[in-house]
Amino acid sequence: MNNTEKIPLTEAVFYILLSLFSPMHGYGIMQNAKELSNGRVNLGPGTLYGAINTLLEKNWIMSFEGEKDSRKKEYVITELGKSIVQGELLRLEELLANGKKVIGGDTK
Amino acid sequence: MKHVVRKAFYDHEKEEKWINEMSAKGLALTDVSWCRYVFSETINNEYSYRIELLDKLPTHPESKAYINFLEENGVEYVSSYMRWVYLRKKSSEGDFDIYTDIDSKIKYYKKINVFWTSVMLLELVAVLINLIVSMTHTKFFNINLIFAFLLFILVIKFWSLGIPIRKKIKELKKEKSIRE
Numbered sequence: 001m002n003n004t005e006k007i008p009l010t011e012a013v014f015y016i017l018l019s020l021f022s023p024m025h026g027y028g029i030m031q032n033a034k035e036l037s038n039g040r041v042n043l044g045p046g047t048l049y050g051a052i053n054t055l056l057e058k059n060w061i062m063s064f065e066g067e068k069d070s071r072k073k074e075y076v077i078t079e080l081g082k083s084i085v086q087g088e089l090l091r092l093e094e095l096l097a098n099g100k101k102v103i104g105g106d107t108k
Numbered sequence: 109m110k111h112v113v114r115k116a117f118y119d120h121e122k123e124e125k126w127i128n129e130m131s132a133k134g135l136a137l138t139d140v141s142w143c144r145y146v147f148s149e150t151i152n153n154e155y156s157y158r159i160e161l162l163d164k165l166p167t168h169p170e171s172k173a174y175i176n177f178l179e180e181n182g183v184e185y186v187s188s189y190m191r192w193v194y195l196r197k198k199s200s201e202g203d204f205d206i207y208t209d210i211d212s213k214i215k216y217y218k219k220i221n222v223f224w225t226s227v228m229l230l231e232l233v234a235v236l237i238n239l240i241v242s243m244t245h246t247k248f249f250n251i252n253l254i255f256a257f258l259l260f261i262l263v264i265k266f267w268s269l270g271i272p273i274r275k276k277i278k279e280l281k282k283e284k285s286i287r288e
Contacts, residue, residue, distance in 0.1 A: 010288055012209050027181045045181045046160070046206035046216065049174060072180050 009088050012051050015041055016061075017077055017085050023064040025072040026052065060084055111135060111147045118269060120159050120192065120220075127157045127194070140187040140194055155184075155196040156204040161220055162191045191223075210284045214277055221273045228266035235259045 009017070015033035024032065026048055033041045052075060055061045060081035064074040077085075113130075117123035127137050127145070135147035136155050164171045166188040175185050175193070182201055186194040197204040207213045235256050242252035 008288075010209060010211065025180065026177060030181065042203060042205070042208055044205045044208035044212075045178050045183055047208045047212040048181075049177050050212050050215070073177075 008091060009084070010051075011041055012043055012047055013055065014085075014088060015043070016048070016051055016055065017081055020061050020075055020077040020081070023074045023076040025074045027072070029075075055081070109149050110138075111149070113145045113147065114143055115145060116143045118265060120161070121272075124157060124159045127159075131155050131157060131196075131199075137186055137194060137196070140189050142189065153199050156199050157186070157194065157196045158204055158206055160193050160195060160206055161216075161223060162193055163219070165191055166193055210280050210288065214280045214284070217273050217277045217280070221270050221277065224266050224270040224273065228263055228270070231259055231263045231266060235263060 012033075015036060016029055018036070019029045019032040026045070030043045030045075030048060033043050052061070056063070056075075058080075059078055061075045061077050064076040115126075117126070130137065130147055132153045134150055134152040134154075136150045137145060137157060138148050139146035162171045162174070166172070166175065171193075178195065179185060182197055183204075184196050186196050188194065195206070207216050238252045238256035238259065242250075242256060245252075
């Protein structure tokens with residue numbers, strides 16, 4: 001993994017990658033990100049389109065050749081993408097653990 | 109019933125606001141050409157509109173792929189004028205923002221800034237040509253000097269259109285330094 005891949009993922013990218021553990025089209029990703037975050041994360045179509053193209057270039061996701069009759073383009077995460085998510089989870093766990101250590105487990 | 113309104117805008121944000129105000133009154137934009145807007149009657153506030161500047165003309169394959177993606181995602185392509193596209197979404201489907209994170213917003217505002225700066229530089233070249241002509245060809249002195257002056261007003265106009273855009277980019281970059 002090179003240095004650029006150790007940079008924290010943006011929220012948009014994190015939720016896109018998470019969504020694509022099962023094949024999905026753009027609209028599905030938007031809905032899924034919204035649902036997972038209880039309506040907090042709202043992916044605009046321009047933001048999503050730019051992110052999908054960058055992730056395809058980086059080979060973190062790929063086009064999914066699913067049902068032939070489906071007009072909408074679907075995408076799915078690659079093995080590389082999965083390892084990126086794993087790395088990000090470790091980073092987030094570290095943040096969480098350190099946060100709890102300092103201010104305690106109570107969020108109140 | 110169709111309504112045709114002739115109106116000129118320089119500022120696309122004011123234009124977008126006006127189109128949304130028309131939509132709130134039950135007039136939905138259906139077609140755009142130079143200084144000409146066509147609306148059709150519908151229920152009040154049926155659509156939310158956004159105007160977006162594309163990288164390429166709407167007929168270019170890259171733009172077509174993007175517009176196709178938008179249409180798959182509940183956004184309707186209404187019309188275009190040069191590289192500007194007019195998009196709408198049913199208001200009942202919630203907020204309509206094309207760019208929702210800091211990075212993509214900065215990238216988009218930079219594109220608009222480049223657009224207005226290029227237009228301004230083109231006008232500036234035209235000002236200089238007229239000044240040179242007015243100085244070297246004395247018999248056309250007056251008319252070219254007048255042209256140069258009128259074009260210079262446009263230079264200032266296009267420069268000022270970029271001011272709020274550049275301010276937004278600066279603010280977003282500041283935000284980005286402390287949060288995503």
